[in-house]
Amino acid sequence: MRKLIIVFCALHLASGAPAQMNTNKADMNNPFFREYKTPFQVPPFDDIKPEHFLPAIEEGIRQHTAEIDLIISGRDLPDFNNTILPYDTSGELLSDVSKVFGNLNGANTNALIQKLAREISPKLTKHGDDILLNPELFRKIKSVYDHRLTLGLSGDQLRVVEKIYNDFVRGGANLSAQDQAKLRLVNEELSKLSLQFSENVLAETNKNFRLVIDNKKDLEGLSPDVIEAAAIQATKDSVPGKWSFTLQKPSMLPFLQYAKNRNLREKLYSGYFMRGDHGNKFDNKEIIKKIVQLRDEKGKLMGYPGFAAFVIAENMAQTPQEVDVFLQKLWTPALKRAKNELAEMQAIADRDGGKIKIQSWDWWFYAEKLRKEKYNLDEAELKPYFSLENVKKGIFYVANKLYGITFENRNDIPIYNSEVVAYEVKEADGKHIGVLYMDFHPRDGKRAGAWCTTYRTQKYRDGKKITPVVSMVMNFTRPAGNVPALLSFDEVTTMFHEFGHALHRLFQDQPYDRTAGDVPRDFVELPSQVMENWASEPAVLKAYARHYQTAEIIPDGLIAKLVKSSQFNQGFETVEYLAASILDLKYHTLSNPVIADIAKFENESLTREGLIPEILPRYRSTYFSHIFSGGYSAGYYVYIWAAVLDADAFEAFKESGDLFNPALAAKFRELLTKSGSDDGMRIYTRFRGKAPDIQPLLHRRGLD
Numbered sequence: 001m002r003k004l005i006i007v008f009c010a011l012h013l014a015s016g017a018p019a020q021m022n023t024n025k026a027d028m029n030n031p032f033f034r035e036y037k038t039p040f041q042v043p044p045f046d047d048i049k050p051e052h053f054l055p056a057i058e059e060g061i062r063q064h065t066a067e068i069d070l071i072i073s074g075r076d077l078p079d080f081n082n083t084i085l086p087y088d089t090s091g092e093l094l095s096d097v098s099k100v101f102g103n104l105n106g107a108n109t110n111a112l113i114q115k116l117a118r119e120i121s122p123k124l125t126k127h128g129d130d131i132l133l134n135p136e137l138f139r140k141i142k143s144v145y146d147h148r149l150t151l152g153l154s155g156d157q158l159r160v161v162e163k164i165y166n167d168f169v170r171g172g173a174n175l176s177a178q179d180q181a182k183l184r185l186v187n188e189e190l191s192k193l194s195l196q197f198s199e200n201v202l203a204e205t206n207k208n209f210r211l212v213i214d215n216k217k218d219l220e221g222l223s224p225d226v227i228e229a230a231a232i233q234a235t236k237d238s239v240p241g242k243w244s245f246t247l248q249k250p251s252m253l254p255f256l257q258y259a260k261n262r263n264l265r266e267k268l269y270s271g272y273f274m275r276g277d278h279g280n281k282f283d284n285k286e287i288i289k290k291i292v293q294l295r296d297e298k299g300k301l302m303g304y305p306g307f308a309a310f311v312i313a314e315n316m317a318q319t320p321q322e323v324d325v326f327l328q329k330l331w332t333p334a335l336k337r338a339k340n341e342l343a344e345m346q347a348i349a350d351r352d353g354g355k356i357k358i359q360s361w362d363w364w365f366y367a368e369k370l371r372k373e374k375y376n377l378d379e380a381e382l383k384p385y386f387s388l389e390n391v392k393k394g395i396f397y398v399a400n401k402l403y404g405i406t407f408e409n410r411n412d413i414p415i416y417n418s419e420v421v422a423y424e425v426k427e428a429d430g431k432h433i434g435v436l437y438m439d440f441h442p443r444d445g446k447r448a449g450a451w452c453t454t455y456r457t458q459k460y461r462d463g464k465k466i467t468p469v470v471s472m473v474m475n476f477t478r479p480a481g482n483v484p485a486l487l488s489f490d491e492v493t494t495m496f497h498e499f500g501h502a503l504h505r506l507f508q509d510q511p512y513d514r515t516a517g518d519v520p521r522d523f524v525e526l527p528s529q530v531m532e533n534w535a536s537e538p539a540v541l542k543a544y545a546r547h548y549q550t551a552e553i554i555p556d557g558l559i560a561k562l563v564k565s566s567q568f569n570q571g572f573e574t575v576e577y578l579a580a581s582i583l584d585l586k587y588h589t590l591s592n593p594v595i596a597d598i599a600k601f602e603n604e605s606l607t608r609e610g611l612i613p614e615i616l617p618r619y620r621s622t623y624f625s626h627i628f629s630g631g632y633s634a635g636y637y638v639y640i641w642a643a644v645l646d647a648d649a650f651e652a653f654k655e656s657g658d659l660f661n662p663a664l665a666a667k668f669r670e671l672l673t674k675s676g677s678d679d680g681m682r683i684y685t686r687f688r689g690k691a692p693d694i695q696p697l698l699h700r701r702g703l704d
Ligand SMILES: [Zn+2]
Pocket: 002, 003, 497, 501, 525, 528
């Protein structure tokens, strides 16, 4: 769905007492080697040049290694203070640099940075393995772990010891030397392949396809702002005077929703779903085959039946079987609902006399017609109330009402692209919480989708709290001509979603790096998705949804239609999402991971589940970045798992009769602050007072 994890989070890295630095002439000009003199010590983006990354990464690795060597060389009996604590805070320079590098490679890349990524990525993978497979270091960590119950540790310390020990075990520390050597090769190969996968998707999304229109008649059905945006894009694409449509959602979706020319809709949607599947140098099929095999090998090396079992063992769900049972519970009612939606749309098509059978590229077009007929609601009618500026005010309003916090636009904070805006986030009493970047629109060097990431995570050094630097990256509709960026309601909820991740990162407050904000993968979308609930509440809409020209508050009639249509197309959306989740699970639970034909595998796996051809999985394999180059492998299901939690959590606010119930808000903030300090289910139950219930989710989607 939305959030992607940055590629370079392979290992948990961070650090304290810096080791001696290699000083030479070049270092003096490298901003990574100087104390940041920027506000709140954010990265000095104005000074950072691509040539600074490699030396800084290399020096970071050297320092980190020296810190590890220092831990190993200690003569005293290993304990928390001489082993765990220095390990927990080690590698700070490397962490700082790789965060900047990984984030920029996702949001603001270019050929030079991509080339560097190919060089840097294997170095980081090797370094991660050098640490986790270091037998002397492991011996010390294990010694603390084995004696952890008699060392007089606090609850937080105990958890850190267990987490770090577990990292080593899952990193292969207990394997034979021979298997460790195999694991290193597997990890190295996997990191290269996932990088290649993401480069291919980036090129296929942003560069390799354009639908260029030169006949005005082919624009029939499109609104003036969409046409204007396509004209601007055409100029950018060096075809001035024409209209250019891309595979970025803000360009593609309005075309699929409104363009009357069916052949062109097919052409555009095919461009989208064939990404990475053209048999050329950007094709991802061979890469997928290799990734699936290597991951299976890794899962088995680690003593699990396969890769999914290895990954999910750490999650709330615990086993792939548990996930499968859960997904099936939703699949049957969702598929039934989607088939009903299709029948309703086909009836419209028949009535209009088009003599067509609806295909996948028709879905958005007829869904819009259905929305209009059934709910008398037109997406175009809503958009003027959701200018980017007003939606931004909306998220700030909700955060302020819930938590009392404020957001101050700061032009003195360095940014990595002129389109980025920076905010200082403050408590009600003015105390600094952190820095928040927002980056709203598509660019050539930016991956598709939306995600939230950090340039610095909250931590403590010498008892002093270091505050976080967080970034929300999105790909929303651009302003066109005199019209500001007007968001679709889907974009509105995406903004609330990423903002929820940002609040999680801003609020988390834990004494140790390893456990700060560390939650199971299937918990991580709770803080984000819960925020989406506020976006469509009538009382909240009235606070932020104002017409961009007249400042008129969104009329009650329109709100009523929006609320009434909240279950619109939910069959489709749930099915396309579940199909992708099921596909992910299929890839990572194969008993024989050798796949002859990726397209066939994908098709057969989903047809067997009963997926109808009018709906494609939300991501087909060849551009399924979440699982082949992001952090969601064997974990795409986590969004809907967490949806049970977020629907249930929001229900608590509803039940209380106050969407901003202060006591509940305080408890939810506590959940965010303390996340990572305990098992996910226990953290949740502490907030809710009971285990989560699936019913609110089924009801919200009209699946009950
Ligand atoms: Zn998310």
